[in-house]
Amino acid sequence: xxxxxxxxxxxxxxxxxxxxxxxxxxxxxxxxxxxxxxxxxxxxxxxxxxxxxxxxxxxxxxxxxxxxxxxxxxxxxxxxxxxxxxxxxxxxxxxxxxxxxxxxxxxxxxxxxxxxxxxxxxxxxxxxxxxxxxxxxxxxxxxxxxxxxxxxxx
Numbered sequence: 267x268x269x270x271x272x273x274x275x276x277x278x279x280x281x282x283x284x285x286x287x288x289x290x291x292x293x294x295x296x297x298x299x300x301x302x303x304x305x306x307x308x309x310x311x312x313x314x315x316x317x318x319x320x321x322x323x324x325x326x327x328x329x330x331x332x333x334x335x336x337x338x339x340x341x342x343x344x345x346x347x348x349x350x351x352x353x354x355x356x357x358x359x360x361x362x363x364x365x366x367x368x369x370x371x372x373x374x375x376x377x378x379x380x381x382x383x384x385x386x387x388x389x390x391x392x393x394x395x396x397x398x399x400x401x402x403x404x405x406x407x408x409x410x411x412x413x414x415x416x417x418x419x420x
Contacts, residue, residue: 304334304346305330305331305334305335306385307346308330308334308346308349308350308353309326309330309384309385310378310381310382310384310385311346311350312324312326312330312350312353312354312357313326313381313384313385314374314376314381315350315354316354316357316395317381317384318367318368318374318376319366319367319368320361320364320366320367321367322361322392322395323384324384324390324391324392324395325384325385325386325388325389325390325391325395326384326385326386326390326395327386327387327388327389327390327391327396327399328386328387328388328389328390329389329390329396329399329400329403330353330390330399332399332403333353333399333402333403333406334349334353336402336403336406336407336410337349337352337402337406339406339410340406340409340410352402353398353399353402356398356399356401356402357394357395357398357399359398360394360395360397360398360401361394362394
């Protein structure tokens with residue numbers, strides 16, 4: 267399934283893998299550009315976390331992609347987990363630090379078809395999610411301005 271430019275494999279499609287004779291692993295992105303998959307995974311993880319732990323149904327929009335790329339440019343955010351963690355913390359603060367519905371982390375059934383509906387081409391919602399992403403964007407741009415001058419950019 268292709269969602270928002272990224273690719274996800276569903277469990278029900280695993281039977282088709284039996285027909286494959288060879289797989290080429292392109293870990294560094296030389297053959298296939300997978301860069302759009304990372305923000306997509308982040309969006310889905312964020313939506314699942316907010317829904318399952320806090321009961322917040324949200325739309326994760328275009329602001330997320332911008333925040334994701336800005337944080338990567340700042341350095342120190344070299345994996346999806348660290349970026350999603352920071353984004354979730356900002357959203358958590360904007361939500362008013364609610365108590366979680368779940369206090370334990372056991373396996374949770376997840377329906378990816380359901381959560382792909384949380385991905386939006388427009389703005390993020392509810393408002394605390396949008397506000398958190400806007401705050402992260404403005405903060406990251408200020409920090410980048412300290413390290414990168416306009417003449418360094420093409």
